[in-house]
Amino acid sequence: MSNPNFEAPILITGATSPIAAAYATICAARGQGILLAGRNVIEVERVAQDLRVRHGAMISVVAYDAAKPGSGLTLAQQALDAGVKSAIAFHGIMEGKNAFHSMMQVNCLSVAELFEELLTLADKENRKLVLAGVSSVAGDRGRQSNYPYGATKAALNAYLSGLRNRTHLSGHRVITVKPGFVRTRMTEGKVSPTSPLLAEPAKVANDIDHAMRGTSNVLYTPWFWRGIMFVIRSIPEVIFKRLRL
Numbered sequence: 001m002s003n004p005n006f007e008a009p010i011l012i013t014g015a016t017s018p019i020a021a022a023y024a025t026i027c028a029a030r031g032q033g034i035l036l037a038g039r040n041v042i043e044v045e046r047v048a049q050d051l052r053v054r055h056g057a058m059i060s061v062v063a064y065d066a067a068k069p070g071s072g073l074t075l076a077q078q079a080l081d082a083g084v085k086s087a088i089a090f091h092g093i094m095e096g097k098n099a100f101h102s103m104m105q106v107n108c109l110s111v112a113e114l115f116e117e118l119l120t121l122a123d124k125e126n127r128k129l130v131l132a133g134v135s136s137v138a139g140d141r142g143r144q145s146n147y148p149y150g151a152t153k154a155a156l157n158a159y160l161s162g163l164r165n166r167t168h169l170s171g172h173r174v175i176t177v178k179p180g181f182v183r184t185r186m187t188e189g190k191v192s193p194t195s196p197l198l199a200e201p202a203k204v205a206n207d208i209d210h211a212m213r214g215t216s217n218v219l220y221t222p223w224f225w226r227g228i229m230f231v232i233r234s235i236p237e238v239i240f241k242r243l244r245l
């Protein structure tokens, strides 16, 4: 089924993430134009060049540093100028509690800044957008092993839920993506490479593509994380606080 949002170019941030690169490959393979954004322009350009060569795709590259407040305003203008009708924010960092402020900026505040500006600009032109934020199952419940990161993703979840509610009647779509463990730099040395819970970036990218083109509001990927997180959320706090998770 043809969907005008997926004939127009898409904005992809955090383009050097293996999940983002796998998703960009899916978009490029169907001939969709892409605006790839990232802080390391040389590496982002490498991803772009690979997509151009393999798929003959129209790929533009822009610098974007989510750690710098205000950079989302510039990126939103560049995206709308490029004719973008959908955007997905993959960028994110996972660090310890000493980096709580910078994690909140990169994982939540920057996404909010970018999406608010995209919607403001799109509304002026009566353009309808599909926006997706890549959050994490870690945002569903704080655990001692990574609660500062989890807290930033929980904030992102609440933000995206509110934005979905606010924009629903104006015809925009907002999607929350909650991956479990994915084989990337972020899980290297933290999750056993042979763990059956560790998903490949291409699998997660495929699920994201279905969600972007379908009607999902909240995507757990792979699918079994929806059940796992239902159980984790259901454990009473009096028991949960004793667990070593």
Ligand SMILES: NC(=O)c1ccc[n+]([C@@H]2O[C@H](COP(=O)([O-])OP(=O)(O)OC[C@H]3O[C@@H](n4cnc5c(N)ncnc54)[C@H](OP(=O)(O)O)[C@@H]3O)[C@@H](O)[C@H]2O)c1
Pocket: 013, 014, 015, 016, 017, 018, 019, 020, 038, 039, 040, 043, 064, 065, 066, 067, 068, 089, 090, 091, 092, 093, 094, 106, 134, 135, 136, 137, 178, 179, 180, 181, 182, 183, 184, 185, 186, 187
């Ligand atoms: N891997 C997992 O198990 C997992 C699970 C749940 C959710 N996630 C989420 O999935 C997303 C992608 O992560 P990943 O696993 O693919 O890890 P990754 O390889 O470390 O990718 C993170 C991406 O974020 C970008 N980034 C970091 N700080 C940035 C900044 N200040 N400005 C712009 N871009 C910045 C990185 O760019 P550089 O190349 O310049 O560093 C990179 O492109 C993240 O939001 C992460 O929280 C991952």
